[in-house]
Amino acid sequence: MSKFVDQVAFITGAGSGIGRATALAFAKAGAQVAATDVNETTGNETVALIQKLGGDAFFSVCDVAAPDQIDAAIEQTVHTYGRLDIGINNAGIGGRFARLLDQTPDDFNQLMAINVGGVFYGMQAQIRQMLKQPENVHRDRGKIVNVSSIAGVRGMAMGAPYSASKHAVIGLTKTAALEYVKKNIRVNAVCPVYTHSAMVDDLINAAPNMEERMRRVIPIGRFGQPEEIAQAILWLCSDENAFCTGQTIQLDGGMTAG
Numbered sequence: 001m002s003k004f005v006d007q008v009a010f011i012t013g014a015g016s017g018i019g020r021a022t023a024l025a026f027a028k029a030g031a032q033v034a035a036t037d038v039n040e041t042t043g044n045e046t047v048a049l050i051q052k053l054g055g056d057a058f059f060s061v062c063d064v065a066a067p068d069q070i071d072a073a074i075e076q077t078v079h080t081y082g083r084l085d086i087g088i089n090n091a092g093i094g095g096r097f098a099r100l101l102d103q104t105p106d107d108f109n110q111l112m113a114i115n116v117g118g119v120f121y122g123m124q125a126q127i128r129q130m131l132k133q134p135e136n137v138h139r140d141r142g143k144i145v146n147v148s149s150i151a152g153v154r155g156m157a158m159g160a161p162y163s164a165s166k167h168a169v170i171g172l173t174k175t176a177a178l179e180y181v182k183k184n185i186r187v188n189a190v191c192p193v194y195t196h197s198a199m200v201d202d203l204i205n206a207a208p209n210m211e212e213r214m215r216r217v218i219p220i221g222r223f224g225q226p227e228e229i230a231q232a233i234l235w236l237c238s239d240e241n242a243f244c245t246g247q248t249i250q251l252d253g254g255m256t257a258g
Contacts, residue, residue, distance in 0.1 A: 013091030015042030017197030021226035027055030064118030087126035177246030220253030
């Protein structure tokens with residue numbers, strides 16, 4: 001499959017989980033990949049995996065809560081590959097598992113800085129660059145996908161700051177989609193349910209029998225796989241999806257169907 005040949009994908013949180021799976025999926029589909037993460041070791045491991053497959057990628061350290069670091073990473077991407085076609089704002093944290101009254105200002109502020117600030121600053125940098133570029137052969141200037149969560153469309157007991165941050169991601173997505181659709185930039189979001197990752201492992205370890213309790217609320221009876229989320233992200237960025245913008249795709253094993 002070579003749907004993304006001659007396109008450049010910038011991915012935050014690419015060192016593990018959904019971010020790594022998405023970076024690998026874009027590389028397999030022919031894209032050049034700019035992988036970023038706060039963890040230099042795992043980020044470089046992702047690039048090594050892509051290069052082992054014969055793909056083209058580089059890694060840069062980037063704290064998404066720091067807009068200057070995002071700007072620098074985008075600048076490095078354009079310096080390396082000449083343009084930016086795809087922005088995947090995936091980096092995020094889960095926060096502390098506690099009731100609302102037990103959450104602290106630091107808990108709330110950290111989640112907002114990373115989960116919301118990372119998407120906000122990421123889109124700003126990505127859209128600024130996309131607007132500088134002429135339309136490509138696909139007649140667009142860019143595609144952006146933000147990774148929200150099923151907690152962005154429903155409440156999450158014991159995770160008020162996290163749920164609030166992921167609701168905010170959806171609001172940012174819809175607003176940016178409306179503002180830039182006439183500039184041929186599409187913006188969508190995915191909302192995964194519990195997906196195998198370090199963040200979900202932290203939740204599982206938060207209390208006895210947590211894994212079974214989490215699995216029980218998913219009608220399909222299992223957690224998501226990072227590769228499944230990655231394929232949805234690729235579809236949102238593909239030519240087959242050229243009419244879709246401002247949408248939130250719920251990848252939840254049926255959780256919100258009832």
